[in-house]
Amino acid sequence: MRKPISTAMPSTDTTVFINARLVDPGSGFDQPGGLLVKDNVIADLGEHLRRNAPAGATVVDCRNNVLCPGLIDARVFTGEPGQEHRETLKTASHAAAAGGVTTIVVMPDTTPVIDQVALVDFIQRRARDNAIVNVHVMAAMTRDLKGEDMTEIGLLKRAGAIAFTNGKSSVANSRTMRQVLNYAKDFGALIVHHTEDPWLTGTGVMNSGEVSTRLGLPGVHKLAEAMMVERDVRLVEMTGGSYHAASITCAESLAVISAAKAKGLPVSCGVSINHLTLNENDIGPYRTFLKVRPPLRTEADREAMVAGLVAGEIDLIVSSHDPQDVDVKRQPFAEAGDGAIGLETLLAAALRLYHGEHIGLAPLLRAMTANPAKLLGLPGGRLEKGAPADLIVVDLGQPWVVDKAQLRSRSKNSPFDESKMQGRVLRTLVAGETVYEYGQVQR
Amino acid sequence: MTIIDTPATFARRHLLTCEGLKAGEITALLDLADKAADQNRQVHKKRDVLVGRTLINLFFEASTRTQSSFELAGKRLGADVMNMNVATSSVSKGETLIDTAVTLNAMRPDILVVRHHAAGAVELLAQKVDCHVINAGDGAHQHPTQALLDALTIRRAKGRIAGLTVAICGDVLHSRVARSNINVLNTMGARVRIIGPSTLLPSNADRLGAEVFTDMSKGLEDCDIVMMLRLQRERMSGSFVPSTREYYHFFGLDHEKLARAKPDALIMHPGPMNRGVEIASTIADHARSVIRDQVEMGVAVRMAVLEALARQLRND
Numbered sequence: 001m002r003k004p005i006s007t008a009m010p011s012t013d014t015t016v017f018i019n020a021r022l023v024d025p026g027s028g029f030d031q032p033g034g035l036l037v038k039d040n041v042i043a044d045l046g047e048h049l050r051r052n053a054p055a056g057a058t059v060v061d062c063r064n065n066v067l068c069p070g071l072i073d074a075r076v077f078t079g080e081p082g083q084e085h086r087e088t089l090k091t092a093s094h095a096a097a098a099g100g101v102t103t104i105v106v107m108p109d110t111t112p113v114i115d116q117v118a119l120v121d122f123i124q125r126r127a128r129d130n131a132i133v134n135v136h137v138m139a140a141m142t143r144d145l146k147g148e149d150m151t152e153i154g155l156l157k158r159a160g161a162i163a164f165t166n167g168k169s170s171v172a173n174s175r176t177m178r179q180v181l182n183y184a185k186d187f188g189a190l191i192v193h194h195t196e197d198p199w200l201t202g203t204g205v206m207n208s209g210e211v212s213t214r215l216g217l218p219g220v221h222k223l224a225e226a227m228m229v230e231r232d233v234r235l236v237e238m239t240g241g242s243y244h245a246a247s248i249t250c251a252e253s254l255a256v257i258s259a260a261k262a263k264g265l266p267v268s269c270g271v272s273i274n275h276l277t278l279n280e281n282d283i284g285p286y287r288t289f290l291k292v293r294p295p296l297r298t299e300a301d302r303e304a305m306v307a308g309l310v311a312g313e314i315d316l317i318v319s320s321h322d323p324q325d326v327d328v329k330r331q332p333f334a335e336a337g338d339g340a341i342g343l344e345t346l347l348a349a350a351l352r353l354y355h356g357e358h359i360g361l362a363p364l365l366r367a368m369t370a371n372p373a374k375l376l377g378l379p380g381g382r383l384e385k386g387a388p389a390d391l392i393v394v395d396l397g398q399p400w401v402v403d404k405a406q407l408r409s410r411s412k413n414s415p416f417d418e419s420k421m422q423g424r425v426l427r428t429l430v431a432g433e434t435v436y437e438y439g440q441v442q443r
Numbered sequence: 444m445t446i447i448d449t450p451a452t453f454a455r456r457h458l459l460t461c462e463g464l465k466a467g468e469i470t471a472l473l474d475l476a477d478k479a480a481d482q483n484r485q486v487h488k489k490r491d492v493l494v495g496r497t498l499i500n501l502f503f504e505a506s507t508r509t510q511s512s513f514e515l516a517g518k519r520l521g522a523d524v525m526n527m528n529v530a531t532s533s534v535s536k537g538e539t540l541i542d543t544a545v546t547l548n549a550m551r552p553d554i555l556v557v558r559h560h561a562a563g564a565v566e567l568l569a570q571k572v573d574c575h576v577i578n579a580g581d582g583a584h585q586h587p588t589q590a591l592l593d594a595l596t597i598r599r600a601k602g603r604i605a606g607l608t609v610a611i612c613g614d615v616l617h618s619r620v621a622r623s624n625i626n627v628l629n630t631m632g633a634r635v636r637i638i639g640p641s642t643l644l645p646s647n648a649d650r651l652g653a654e655v656f657t658d659m660s661k662g663l664e665d666c667d668i669v670m671m672l673r674l675q676r677e678r679m680s681g682s683f684v685p686s687t688r689e690y691y692h693f694f695g696l697d698h699e700k701l702a703r704a705k706p707d708a709l710i711m712h713p714g715p716m717n718r719g720v721e722i723a724s725t726i727a728d729h730a731r732s733v734i735r736d737q738v739e740m741g742v743a744v745r746m747a748v749l750e751a752l753a754r755q756l757r758n759d
Contacts, residue, residue: 142681149681152689179682182641186657239641 013432014038014057016049017393020067024383025362026370035067037389040431044385060427062393068365069381070102070133070390070428071347072372074192074270075246075318077168077339079410080126081119082111087323087410089123092343093131095321095409097436099344100425102133102390103380104321105372108140109167115140115151120159132435133428134390136162136378141180141191147171150180154187162376165192165246168293168322168338170228172198177232181241190375192244193232195253196294200224205334206295211280217334222301225294226252229269233260236267244375245269247320249294251304258313268375270316271305273342277349278302278415288329288336290415292320309367310359315375317367319346323411340415344407349416351396351423361396389432398424453751457569457576460585461626469627473595475747476740480595483519483743492753493522496553500526501543502579503559508714508738509579509588513556516745520753522554540564544571553756554749557581562619575752583617589713590623592744594631596737597668600709605632610662610704611653612638613672613694613721614683616645620713621672625651638662639694642683643674659694663703670711671696671722679720687720697723709733 018034022045034049035042036057053059073096079086089106096104106123108114114123120137127135139161143149153164164184170193171177177193184191201220206212208219229245233256236243248254248269260267274292279299283290290296308314322339329336342349350368353359373381380390402419404412428436453468482488498517502510510526517524527547538546540559547555554575557565562582569576580586598604609628615621615637628635629652637648638656648655656662663669674690684690691697696710710722710732718724727734 150685151681152685154685154693155689176682179642183685186641 014043014054015060015432016053016057017060017062017067017391018049018051018053019064020050020062020393021064022383023066023068023362023365025068025365026382028362029383030362032064035383035391037391037429037432040389042383042385042387042389045383065426066361066394066396068392068394069369069383069387070392070430071100071368072103072105072376072378072381073101073319073321073343073346073368074105074316074372074376075107075272075320076104076343077107077109077320077322079323080110081122085410086325088130089127089135090130091408091410092321092323093127093133093135095341095343095407096133097428097430098408098425100347100392100394100428101319101343102392102428102430103136103378104133104343105136105138105162105376107138107165107167109145113140113144115143115145117152117155117159120156120161124160133430134380136160136376138163138165138192140164141166141184142171142176145169147173147176150176150183153180153184153189157187157189162378163190163192163244166194168194170194170196170198174231174235178235178239181235181243182239185239185241188242190242190244192246194246194293195225195228195232195248196220197224197228200227204295205291206283207280207297209280209298211283215283215286215333220295222250222297223252225249226256229253229256233257233265233267236260236265237263240266242266243268244315247272247275247294247318248314249275249297249305250301254304254308254313261313268315270318271309271314272318272320273346273349274320274340274415275302276305276309276317277352282415286333288331288333289340289413289417291333291336291338292322292340292415293338306353306358309353310363312363315367315371317346317350319343321409323409324413325411329413339413341407341409341411341413344409345402345414345416345421347394347425348400348421348423351421354396355422389429391429392425393427394423395426396423398422400424454755456755457578458587458748458752459566459569459576459578461587461590461623462585464627464630466630469591469594469631472591472744472747472751473598475750476591476595476743477599479746479750480740480743483739488519489521490519491521492750493517493520493553496522496753496756497551498522498524498554498556498749499547499552500524501529501547501555501557502527503529503557503564504580506558506579508741509558512738512741513579513745515742516749519742520746520749522749540568541571544568548572548574554752575756577748577752580619582619583622584619585623586619587623588741588745588748589620590627591748592737592740593624593670593711593713594627595740595744596711596733597709599740600733600736601667604628607667608634608636608665609668609670610636610638610666611670611672612659612662612696614643614674614678615639615648615672616643617675617678618672622651624670625653636662636666640684643678659700660703663700666704666708668709668711669696669701669704673713673715674717674721691720695719695721695723696726698726701726707731711737713737
């Protein structure tokens with residue numbers, strides 16, 4: 001029996017976005033135009049599609065708002081598996097979609113720790129079935145995140161882990177760090193490290209300085225971070241392994257990274273949105289929602305981070321989204337848990353730097369699109385023919401006030417609660433499918 | 444006939460290292476060993492080259508095959524062989540290495556065969572005794588008779604050493620076997636490759652005259668000899684290699700990786716093997732495996748070395 005010859009179906013899932021301000025952060029392209037999505041990818045884009053919709057396509061009028069690649073957030077903590085009351089992959093993905101984040105990279109700090117092939121597979125299957133954005137796994141680089149024995153980096157990478165990290169903790173043992181970098185190099189695996197010397201950090205709960213002195217809280221010196229970055233860079237020099245400092249917070253750390261880059265070492269760094277837009281004064285009267293790791297620093301340090309971003313020395317902006325339940329946060333400051341959610345406010349908070357005229361739109365977005373895509377080897381993050389149709393439509397000017405009751409994350413520990421924002425995601429598409437639309441009830 | 448007539452040119456007092464051995468010296472030893480190997484296959488295996496001489500096996504580190512191989516070699520040449528069990532000796536009571544050497548020297552042995560866990564220990568001991576010393580393995584430094592027996596095995600199976608490509612795979616960092624083999628094979632004109640994860644490769648290994656690979660499939664491409672090394676258990680749990688499973692996956696010799704080597708490539712292993720860790724069980728028993736030949740050649744090579752040293756023994 002012969003099968004009937006299939007004829008090309010008239011494409012029903014072709015969508016054209018007209019009247020858009022197309023922004024491709026990687027190339028710096030920023031022009032009015034239109035964009036055609038077909039078969040989950042960007043099929044065409046440019047001025048010629050600004051007002052002309054191909055026949056049969058669904059038309060979305062962007063009303064001159066920005067159409068750019070969806071954000072890639074390279075540092076997201078969830079509670080799945082083990083602490084689903086804080087956050088699941090599903091709830092995190094809904095928060096991400098509402099915030100314009102189309103790809104999240106989840107950290108291995110779960111229960112159990114993601115340090116085995118079967119657990120990478122577990123996350124991938126749970127994400128496939130429940131998440132509405134792309135989810136990638138950053139696996140543990142040491143077993144149980146203990147900082148001692150390395151994990152099966154080769155097999156984990158083969159299973160789909162896109163990088164390796166010790167999550168929220170630093171590997172104090174220089175020898176372990178050396179071996180991990182050395183071993184990971186053979187597999188082309190990137191090591192992403194949280195950089196705080198645990199011995200110098202000790203019991204510190206906020207930045208060491210005038211504010212900690214006034215509040216009577218044990219401080220953490222910023223050089224505890226710079227020293228760890230410095231050690232790591234020396235180990236990179238020794239081994240040739242690829243290294244990314246997950247979240248730096250001060251000029252001293254940045255100087256070490258910049259010097260390493262100038263030497264041609266395979267080194268990069270990220271900064272969290274919190275350290276770009278908040279400082280230790282925001283802690284005010286012991287606001288535990290502003291207790292994060294590494295701690296918020298001084299205004300001068302924040303300015304140094306912005307300058308580093310502008311100069312292109314800081315490669316990534318991450319949310320460091322870390323959901324914590326109320327019980328953990330409603331404690332005396334020193335006893336409260338660390339972490340702040342940030343997926344839903346990442347873009348709006350970052351736009352503060354744009355509206356404040358500290359940085360252009362494309363360079364700002366680059367640190368959340370093209371740069372993480374390149375660093376982690378992901379296909380998205382760019383506005384090009386053939387790229388996945390992971391897209392967002394953003395009204396840069398729309399004002400709004402963060403209301404934690406409206407946030408989609410299962411935990412509400414936002415440091416931006418009640419903050420005024422300017423810039424709102426109107427629509428989020430993942431692989432061509434709309435997963436969020438402003439004002440619409442979520443599926 | 445007490446001495447086989449050969450063009451031997453090995454005239455050293457000790458055999459401590461393969462570094463600096465000349466091709467002629469190696470060839471002389473291998474030629475002697477070839478004859479010893481033939482002799483070992485006869486019903487009557489004994490000769491009287493070392494009659495009246497004393498050989499002491501001084502092993503500070505446990506060994507089965509090397510110690511028994513030297514013992515057998517000494518006995519087949521007629522020597523009185525004594526095995527010093529260090530675990531119950533004065534060494535375990537706190538005696539220093541040099542005091543042990545001086546004490547043993549006073550007993551007037553003719554040949555000392557020494558294995559020690561510290562690199563350089565055998566050479567140190569050799570400086571303090573009057574007899575001939577054979578290094579049976581010192582730390583991660585040298586194991587000369589292993590490299591010679593490997594060379595003999597290769598030469599007998601392939602008819603030559605020069606021009607062959609030999610891949611040494613696994614824990615090169617901690618391996619005295621690898622270091623000795625790199626020396627001997629290079630001297631004899633082979634092309635040497637070393638293959639392993641970066642965590643198990645010594646620094647500047649290329650400077651020893653070996654091509655370095657961290658991808659085993661690439662490293663095995665067109666090899667004539669695949670020489671596997673033992674991975675010790677304490678190194679498989681995260682400090683050098685994450686797990687035996689991962690190690691086997693990327694650096695264990697299985698049929699898929701072996702297919703990258705030449706179709707007539709030989710498989711070697713100095714033993715003892717970890718089946719399923721560095722070598723698949725079916726590969727260890729493969730038709731092209733010469734692992735058991737290596738053991739046989741071990742006795743022959745050690746007889747050759749003892750015989751070469753015996754020629755220089757004073758008769759006064």
